[in-house]
Amino acid sequence: MTDITLHHAPQTRSMRSLWLLHEIDHAIGLPFQVVEHPFGKNLRSPEYLALNPAGRVPALEIGGQTLFETGAITEFLCEQYPEAGLGCAVGDAERADWLIWVHFSETISQHAAALTQQHIALYEDEMRSLIVMKLEAARLKKCYAALEARLEGRDYVLDRGFSAADISLGQALYMSKHFASTDDFPNITAWYSRLSERAAFKASLPEAGGQLLYQKDFYEVPDVGA
Ligand SMILES: N[C@@H](CCC(=O)N[C@@H](CS)C(=O)NCC(=O)O)C(=O)O
Incomplete structure (x- = not known):
């Protein structure tokens, strides 16, 4: 223990x-x-x-x-x-940026959580809202645009390199990528691929054979002609 x-x-x-x-x-x-x-x-x-x-x-x-x-x-x-070395102390020049990006992860996660509810938790089609699904995915793309701009010219969100801000955001992306692709965001794609190579990232993934929340890599908005 x-x-x-x-x-x-x-x-x-x-x-x-x-x-x-x-x-x-x-x-x-x-x-x-x-x-x-x-x-x-x-x-x-x-x-x-x-x-x-x-x-x-x-x-x-x-x-x-x-x-x-x-x-x-x-x-x-x-x-x-x-x-x-994953934080940023009070008084550090990058402290404000660290706090912003640690907490911006929740702006992303709330959309990913809403989409998890729409696509997975609500199991009958009539319970779901196509408008909510489309709106939440579009709002995720707005968040991606903000992160994409921050990553321009940087390997990680802080100038000093990898920090807990990347962990917070990377985990948000792990969820949100099931609903909104990052293919049109080259900085995010390269950054996420760096993150997903880390041993600690791999150690936080579900164990093989365990119960999965996400059964698919990507959930399309259902095409029901709405
Ligand atoms: N803002 C909270 C959100 C925590 C949260 O909502 N977690 C979800 C999983 S992603 C949960 O436990 N949901 C269970 C439920 O809603 O019943 C945090 O960052 O810890």
């Missing part, structure tokens, strides 16, 4: 915290354990709600505290383990 436990469901936002923990572990050595939860009603059990009161993943137990919200977990872990 270690002092750090991540509550995780594969292919969800908790992958962001899992990837960060693996990066810190690879950089400085940080034992942690993962409790995997199926993505479903069990997240509403009283036991789980004691960890995350909205019944969401992730939750992180660390040093007697329980944290939820990936942005808070990212900031906390980077402050707790500065030697891993």
Whole structure:
């Protein structure tokens, strides 16, 4: 048993915290354990709600505290383990950019989550809204344009190189790419391919043979003539 436990469901936002923990572990050595939860009603059990009161993943137990919200977990872990070099201290010239891009990941993730609900959680066609599906995918492309511009002339979102901001955004893209292609965004395509080569990224992917949230690589908006 270690002092750090991540509550995780594969292919969800908790992958962001899992990837960060693996990066810190690879950089400085940080034992942690993962409790995997199926993505479903069990997240509403009283036991789980004691960890995350909205019944969401992730939750992180660390040093007697329980944290939820990936942005808070990212900031906390980077402050707790500065030697891993993934954060940006108060007063650093790139601090504002680091915060912006760490948290911009949630602007992307909210669209990816809405599209996951539309395409996957709502299993009957009549429950779905084609307008919402198209609008959310278009809004993702607007987010991609913002990231594409930031990556112009850069390998990573900060000038100094790879940081937790890339992890946060890269995980958002891992989800959003199921609904909005990045093919028209060459900077994002090259950056994402760099990220996906990282050992810590690979270690945060679902185990082979496990239950998958995304059964397909890409979900087209259904063509029902609307
Ligand atoms: N803003 C939160 C969002 C957490 C969140 O909504 N996680 C989703 C998975 S991507 C979840 O647990 N959903 C379960 C549900 O809605 O029942 C964060 O960044 O931690």
